Amino acid sequence: MKKFTLALGVIAITFSAKANSPYITxxxxxxxxxxxxxxxxxxxxxxxxxxxxxxxxxxxxxxxxxxxxxxxxxxxxxxxxxxxxxxxxxxxxxxxxxxxxxxxxxxxxxxxxxxxxxxxxxxxxxxxxxxxxxxxxxxxxxxxxxxxxxxxxxxxxxxxxxxxxxxxxxxxxxxxxxxxxxxxxxxxxxxxxxxxxxxxxxxxxxxxxxxxxxxxxxxxxxxxxxxxxxxxxxxxxxxxxxxxxxxxxxxxxxxxxxxxxxxxxxxxxxxxxxxxxxxxxxxxxxxxxxxxxxxxxxxxxxxxxxLHPNAVVSSGIENVTFDSDAPIEYYNLQGIKVENPKIGIFIKKQGRKTSKIIL
Ligand SMILES: [Ca+2]
Ligand SMILES: [Ca+2]
Ligand SMILES: [Ca+2]
Known part of the structure; x- marks a missing residue:
């Protein structure tokens, strides 16, 4: 169990992220x-x-x-x-x-x-x-x-x-x-x-x-x-x-x-x-x-x-068509640009088109 606290001005919001169990529940x-x-x-x-x-x-x-x-x-x-x-x-x-x-x-x-x-x-x-x-x-x-x-x-x-x-x-x-x-x-x-x-x-x-x-x-x-x-x-x-x-x-x-x-x-x-x-x-x-x-x-x-309990469904991946000849950018889930994405979950962007992708 991890806890995160976000301080937004005078308001502090605390929420929990529970790790997924890999086993049948x-x-x-x-x-x-x-x-x-x-x-x-x-x-x-x-x-x-x-x-x-x-x-x-x-x-x-x-x-x-x-x-x-x-x-x-x-x-x-x-x-x-x-x-x-x-x-x-x-x-x-x-x-x-x-x-x-x-x-x-x-x-x-x-x-x-x-x-x-x-x-x-x-x-x-x-x-x-x-x-x-x-x-x-x-x-x-x-x-x-x-x-x-x-x-x-x-x-x-x-x-x-x-x-x-x-x-x-x-x-x-x-x-x-x-x-x-x-x-x-x-x-x-x-x-x-x-x-x-x-x-x-x-x-x-x-x-x-x-x-x-x-x-x-x-x-x-x-x-x-x-x-x-x-x-x-x-x-x-x-x-x-x-x-x-x-x-x-x-x-x-x-x-x-x-x-x-x-x-x-x-x-x-x-x-x-x-x-x-x-x-x-x-x-x-x-x-x-x-x-x-x-x-x-x-x-x-x-x-x-x-076998990969923390993988995220790549929503929208089937619905987004990227142009093959225009530049594509990748960002990690913290929003930081990644030059050569290898293994992990990334946000794929091309202009205003975005989708989550698992590599
Ligand atoms: Ca048997
Ligand atoms: Ca049902
Ligand atoms: Ca598979």
Missing amino acids: KVYDFLPAPGQFINTMPEYEEGDTKTTILTKVEEQICGNDDDGATPGMISLGAYGGYVVFGFDHPVVNVTNEYDFKIYGNAFKSNQASDGGSCEPGIVMVSQDINENGLPDDEWYELAGSEYAKSETIRKYKITYTKPDDDRAIGADPDPNNKYVCDRTYIKWVDNQNETGYVTRNVYHRQSYWPLWIEDTEISFEGTLLADNAYDQSGNGSYFVLKFYDWGYVDNQPNTEDPGFKIDWAVDADGNSVTLSHIDFIKVYSAINQHCGWIGETSTEVCGGED
């Missing part, structure tokens, strides 16, 4: 799909509602180690499960730079070079166009490495059906896999004429259905990435989930993933869109895949970070 929505970590990450307790669950999600993914609020982890469950969050400021799209990171728990296998535990989640971004502080505006997908591939299915839709409350834990054991105690636990149908089940395994015996949700069906829509797992062992004991190249949460180890660029945003028809900044981020599980004893493929989220 707010969770707006959370709807996981069924999965083995649902009701445990975060923990559901009797009486919990959507409101109390959102608070628990905030306790897990807001802040960071350094300020004492350690990010934990939430699981988004099977395909489609999502979380929506934001920062205490808009995330600025700094040209040619990665803009933010979202952390997961992906790791490399020590028995395979092409993967490990990689459970990619797709990122969507949105601006608060109607200025109501809520993520009820148009969403744009950040097109990752798989976006344009023929195996990727756009406008995928899936519906899960809640199992009976009194369904036994071992209702339908898989005769070929002693770790799967209910192979027909939670049914799903999709718009590709496929159907299947989220299976229950012996390691996770709680309900896999989000218990604070009253509905008996949950549907999700989005982009579906191709399955990424193979059974390296040949007998179902060791699966490798392959890395995708870039642009997904929980896909590469946190230390190796450079993050996300707002410039990757596309609209629902796949057209590239230019966004000066974003206010909301959504992450959803992007693969509908089940791997024996390790269960459904589910994206985990362990916090996130704006």
Whole structure:
């Protein structure tokens, strides 16, 4: 917190400028799909509602180690499960730079070079166009490495059906896999004429259905990435989930993933869109895949970070056209002329035309 005092004649005005936090500060929505970590990450307790669950999600993914609020982890469950969050400021799209990171728990296998535990989640971004502080505006997908591939299915839709409350834990054991105690636990149908089940395994015996949700069906829509797992062992004991190249949460180890660029945003028809900044981020599980004893493929989220929290939106930059053959001057934010601007925020001037520019 910095304080500034301006003395104007006899009137002294004091105001404060609070530094932006680089870390997630707010969770707006959370709807996981069924999965083995649902009701445990975060923990559901009797009486919990959507409101109390959102608070628990905030306790897990807001802040960071350094300020004492350690990010934990939430699981988004099977395909489609999502979380929506934001920062205490808009995330600025700094040209040619990665803009933010979202952390997961992906790791490399020590028995395979092409993967490990990689459970990619797709990122969507949105601006608060109607200025109501809520993520009820148009969403744009950040097109990752798989976006344009023929195996990727756009406008995928899936519906899960809640199992009976009194369904036994071992209702339908898989005769070929002693770790799967209910192979027909939670049914799903999709718009590709496929159907299947989220299976229950012996390691996770709680309900896999989000218990604070009253509905008996949950549907999700989005982009579906191709399955990424193979059974390296040949007998179902060791699966490798392959890395995708870039642009997904929980896909590469946190230390190796450079993050996300707002410039990757596309609209629902796949057209590239230019966004000066974003206010909301959504992450959803992007693969509908089940791997024996390790269960459904589910994206985990362990916090996130704006990579340039103090960048300023370069307002008007798109609307100001400068003549290429007339002299242009640059000033820093204190109004001092700069001869050869390099990195930072500057005011660009040409006659009466001005605009803020980030270099
Ligand atoms: Ca950028
Ligand atoms: Ca809004
Ligand atoms: Ca994971």
